[in-house]
Amino acid sequence: MSKPTPPEQLGDVLEKETAMYSIVRFYQASTRERDVVRTGLTLEEAQEHCADPETSSSTCEGEDGLARTAAEGQWFDGYTSEGG
Numbered sequence: 210m211s212k213p214t215p216p217e218q219l220g221d222v223l224e225k226e227t228a229m230y231s232i233v234r235f236y237q238a239s240t241r242e243r244d245v246v247r248t249g250l251t252l253e254e255a256q257e258h259c260a261d262p263e264t265s266s267s268t269c270e271g272e273d274g275l276a277r278t279a280a281e282g283q284w285f286d287g288y289t290s291e292g293g
Contacts, residue, residue, distance in 0.1 A: 228290055228291075229248070229251070229290075230288045230289065230291060231245055231246075231247065231248045231250070231255075231288065231291050232245070232246040232248075232255060232258055232259070232286050233286070233287055233289055234246050234284055234285070234286050235284060236281055236282065236283070236284045237282050237284065238281065238282050241282075246286060248291065255288035256288070259287060259288055264285065264286035265284070
């Protein structure tokens, strides 16, 4: 059985549980704007998305990712905290 969270740490726990994240697609080309791909994700969902090999030009093998790489150059998906 886990120990209860001390009151002085509750704010940190609640922030982690309620924090939302966005997936942002970054491009190597300095003239290319970043794209917000998804919003409103939990940290776990954002990390899961970014762990997918199809979310980076260096590891993708799917038709969409390869076409994006041919058109835009190197890219990858990362995540950022919303509103913070």
